[in-house]
Amino acid sequence: MRPNTDKQPATPATPATPATPATPATPATPATDHDDLRSVEAGLDRLQTIGTDRVRPWQRFTTSVLPPVLCVVALIAIWQIWIVIVQPRPDLAPGPLTVLGAIGDAWESGKLQQAVGTSLARGILGFLIAVVIGTPLGMLLAEVRPLRRALGPLISGLQVLPSVAWVPAAILWFGLSDATVYFVVLMGAVPSIINGLIAGVSQMPPQLRQVGTVLGAGRVQMAILIVLPAALPGYVAGLKQGWAFSWRSLMAAEIIATGGSIGFGLGSLLDQSRQLADLPSVLATILLILAIGILVELLAFAPLERRMLRGRGLLVVGTR
Amino acid sequence: MTATPAIRIERVGKRFGTGPVVLDDVNLDIAAGEFVCVLGASGCGKSTLLDLIAGLDRPSSGAITTAEGGAAVMFQESALMPWLTAAGNVELALRLRGIPRADRPRKALELLDVVNLTDAAAKRPHELSGGMRQRVALARALAQDRPVLLMDEPFAALDAITRDLLHEELERVWRATGRTIVFVTHNVREAARLGERVVLLSSRPGRVVGEWRMDAAPGRRIESPEVAAVAIEITERLRKEIRKNAA
Numbered sequence: 001m002r003p004n005t006d007k008q009p010a011t012p013a014t015p016a017t018p019a020t021p022a023t024p025a026t027p028a029t030p031a032t033d034h035d036d037l038r039s040v041e042a043g044l045d046r047l048q049t050i051g052t053d054r055v056r057p058w059q060r061f062t063t064s065v066l067p068p069v070l071c072v073v074a075l076i077a078i079w080q081i082w083i084v085i086v087q088p089r090p091d092l093a094p095g096p097l098t099v100l101g102a103i104g105d106a107w108e109s110g111k112l113q114q115a116v117g118t119s120l121a122r123g124i125l126g127f128l129i130a131v132v133i134g135t136p137l138g139m140l141l142a143e144v145r146p147l148r149r150a151l152g153p154l155i156s157g158l159q160v161l162p163s164v165a166w167v168p169a170a171i172l173w174f175g176l177s178d179a180t181v182y183f184v185v186l187m188g189a190v191p192s193i194i195n196g197l198i199a200g201v202s203q204m205p206p207q208l209r210q211v212g213t214v215l216g217a218g219r220v221q222m223a224i225l226i227v228l229p230a231a232l233p234g235y236v237a238g239l240k241q242g243w244a245f246s247w248r249s250l251m252a253a254e255i256i257a258t259g260g261s262i263g264f265g266l267g268s269l270l271d272q273s274r275q276l277a278d279l280p281s282v283l284a285t286i287l288l289i290l291a292i293g294i295l296v297e298l299l300a301f302a303p304l305e306r307r308m309l310r311g312r313g314l315l316v317v318g319t320r
Numbered sequence: 321m322t323a324t325p326a327i328r329i330e331r332v333g334k335r336f337g338t339g340p341v342v343l344d345d346v347n348l349d350i351a352a353g354e355f356v357c358v359l360g361a362s363g364c365g366k367s368t369l370l371d372l373i374a375g376l377d378r379p380s381s382g383a384i385t386t387a388e389g390g391a392a393v394m395f396q397e398s399a400l401m402p403w404l405t406a407a408g409n410v411e412l413a414l415r416l417r418g419i420p421r422a423d424r425p426r427k428a429l430e431l432l433d434v435v436n437l438t439d440a441a442a443k444r445p446h447e448l449s450g451g452m453r454q455r456v457a458l459a460r461a462l463a464q465d466r467p468v469l470l471m472d473e474p475f476a477a478l479d480a481i482t483r484d485l486l487h488e489e490l491e492r493v494w495r496a497t498g499r500t501i502v503f504v505t506h507n508v509r510e511a512a513r514l515g516e517r518v519v520l521l522s523s524r525p526g527r528v529v530g531e532w533r534m535d536a537a538p539g540r541r542i543e544s545p546e547v548a549a550v551a552i553e554i555t556e557r558l559r560k561e562i563r564k565n566a567a
Contacts, residue, residue: 313446
């Protein structure tokens with residue numbers, strides 16, 4: 001800022017005449033006029049903007065980490081109490097400690113690590129392939145209207161179709177191989193990602209596109225610099241759903257298609273435990289599948305979403 | 321006045337599909353460096369006229385010629401990219417203009433300084449007030465470096481105090497940069513406060529029905545008597561035009 005030369009004579013204002021306003025009687029020169037405007041503007045800016053305060057880590061812990069953890073602990077406690085009081089048949093209703101023991105056993109035999117490793121690697125790789133396929137397809141469908149009119153309902157329909165339904169066909173096409181698993185995962189995730197992107201694009205304020213035109217953006221620049229970032233909230237929602245569908249389809253495929261060159265995943269572990277009528281292991285595996293799904297959501301998608309929404313002012317600080 | 325006007329609008333008509341005629345036989349010459357306010361009630365097609373000048377739409381009849389270099393546009397909502405900072409929004413305009421990456425940050429800061437917003441360069445649109453957003457939008461429009469600046473009711477959604485300040489800011493920028501400004505508004509006093517020339521459009525269909533030339537001396541304010549006098553005159557005429565729609 002330049003020095004406010006105009007302020008110095010005005011500050012010791014005459015206190016004897018309270019009726020007259022503080023405006024100087026002499027017309028200001030253009031230069032000080034500008035300084036004057038700047039200082040008024042700066043003052044108004046300060047008045048009209050409020051500083052956003054960040055959430056303290058402790059506050060975040062008590063509002064968003066503690067409640068679900070307490071809830072899970074309470075549920076396990078109720079389960080244990082029920083076992084102690086009712087004493088049901090242990091082979092049909094194992095207690096939490098028995099299930100924990102089953103996890104321990106699976107860990108010791110090394111089956112658990114193998115299953116988690118195989119499934120997670122497949123899930124992540126399959127999801128990444130789905131992103132690589134779904135993103136350009138979604139962009140194409142969102143930007144080329146005749147294409148969207150023709151293919152849009154079909155893609156939405158594919159989202160409704162459970163991707164497990166593809167397993168028999170995939171086995172006939174690809175045999176009992178990893179290709180079968182990946183195919184089913186892709187059929188689950190790609191439509192979600194495409195739909196999310198289309199939804200994101202159609203929810204973008206039309207004026208942003210106009211601004212792009214006015215600023216001289218070409219078709220490709222418009223898509224990359226304006227439409228894609230504007231559609232990011234819908235896109236991330238689509239990715240999240242795509243991951244959920246990938247994980248679900250993967251488990252279904254692993255349960256149904258076992259043997260051949262298909263590796264040993266969590267779904268296979270689940271099916272194996274069922275054949276051995278080992279309910280504690282079955283329950284342990286189910287809980288593990290759930291836990292991994294939640295963990296990926298919490299570690300990968302939640303921070304991404306929170307950062308994006310906060311950056312756009314769509315997330316009120318303190319909520320969630 | 322001048323040999324070649326910055327914008328020449330000749331017998332322009334506009335009609336959307338088979339709907340009513342929005343603009344009918346509009347003729348207007350705007351000189352380079354002139355500040356023209358286009359005034360009219362709702363439905364007079366003033367925003368449509370601006371879209372036509374900006375090249376966002378085509379006239380159904382007639383022709384519009386604009387000076388070499390085209391026009392920058394500012395909308396009623398700032399229409400800033402919500403994922404970019406204030407500086408980022410200005411840099412986007414510089415990027416699309418073809419300014420090399422290394423020069424963009426410095427240029428963006430210079431432009432933000434023109435609207436007194438260097439302190440807010442790193443802020444996102446949602447952290448800015450409505451007035452600040454419009455100033456970022458003005459900086460972005462200036463970043464395009466086009467001779468003509470088209471403004472579509474840019475201050476309509478702002479409070480009176482902020483609007484007054486932005487009038488001063490805009491007038492200063494106009495004097496400093498020598499741009500041709502076409503400013504669309506439904507606010508008679510705003511038009512009388514800002515314009516060198518006020519053009520009144522009738523409604524349904526939009527036609528030029530009146531023109532006022534103003535003495536654009538610096539220091540004009542919205543409460544100045546000469547502004548009020550012209551505003552009263554224009555309002556009379558505007559009401560007469562609106563009354564015609566009653567029958």
